Amino acid sequence: MQIHDLEFKIFLSAAQIQDRVQSIGAALTTQYEDKNPLFISILSGAFVFASDLIRSFNAPCEVGFVKLSSYKGTRSSGDVQTVMGLEKDLEGRHLIVVEDIVDTGRTLHFFLEHLRSQNPASVCTVALLCKPDALQFEVPIDYIGFEIPDEFVVGYGLDYDGLGRNLPDLLVKSEE
Numbered sequence: 001m002q003i004h005d006l007e008f009k010i011f012l013s014a015a016q017i018q019d020r021v022q023s024i025g026a027a028l029t030t031q032y033e034d035k036n037p038l039f040i041s042i043l044s045g046a047f048v049f050a051s052d053l054i055r056s057f058n059a060p061c062e063v064g065f066v067k068l069s070s071y072k073g074t075r076s077s078g079d080v081q082t083v084m085g086l087e088k089d090l091e092g093r094h095l096i097v098v099e100d101i102v103d104t105g106r107t108l109h110f111f112l113e114h115l116r117s118q119n120p121a122s123v124c125t126v127a128l129l130c131k132p133d134a135l136q137f138e139v140p141i142d143y144i145g146f147e148i149p150d151e152f153v154v155g156y157g158l159d160y161d162g163l164g165r166n167l168p169d170l171l172v173k174s175e176e
């Protein structure tokens with residue numbers, strides 16, 4: 001499939017993703033059953049994953065969103081900015097941070113520092129995807145959906161310059 005100037009092929013099917021999301025949701029339910037956790041979804045990329053994950057969480061919870069961005073095209077710009085902040089009081093709360101993909105780890109590193117300064121009771125991190133070969137920052141990730149090679153992916157909420165977020169499968173850039 002062509003998106004803008006690049007060719008992509010299927011990497012993970014919607015069914016494979018759903019299986020993994022359900023099992024993470026079940027593990028989180030066991031861990032947070034009586035804690036009323038606050039899921040914090042990092043926009044924009046995590047919105048699809050977060051919406052499936054919270055519906056696989058079978059206990060009371062709240063949901064918040066924060067918009068951060070560090071990406072331009074297919075490369076990290078190196079500059080993380082909070083574009084839209086959280087309005088909730090985080091003190092004493094059990095937080096579950098939901099990220100679509102950890103690439104260099106810069107976004108999560110920056111955001112976790114911000115969260116810790118607000119005295120939450122606990123912070124758990126969940127990433128659908130992680131590129132271990134691209135990591136430059138040490139970030140604790142408690143639940144990883146899939147470890148993937150250091151290649152550009154799109155779909156299931158992730159975009160390539162605005163396109164592809166609506167695709168139900170995860171696609172990877174094909175070799176030229």
Ligand code: IMP
Pocket residue numbers: 045070071076099100101102103104105106107108151152153154158159160
């Ligand atoms: P990091 O700060 O370098 O870890 O980058 C994290 C953010 O970059 C993610 O939340 C995504 O929005 C974006 N990103 C990283 N890798 C990809 C990719 O392969 N496709 C689409 N977006 C990506």
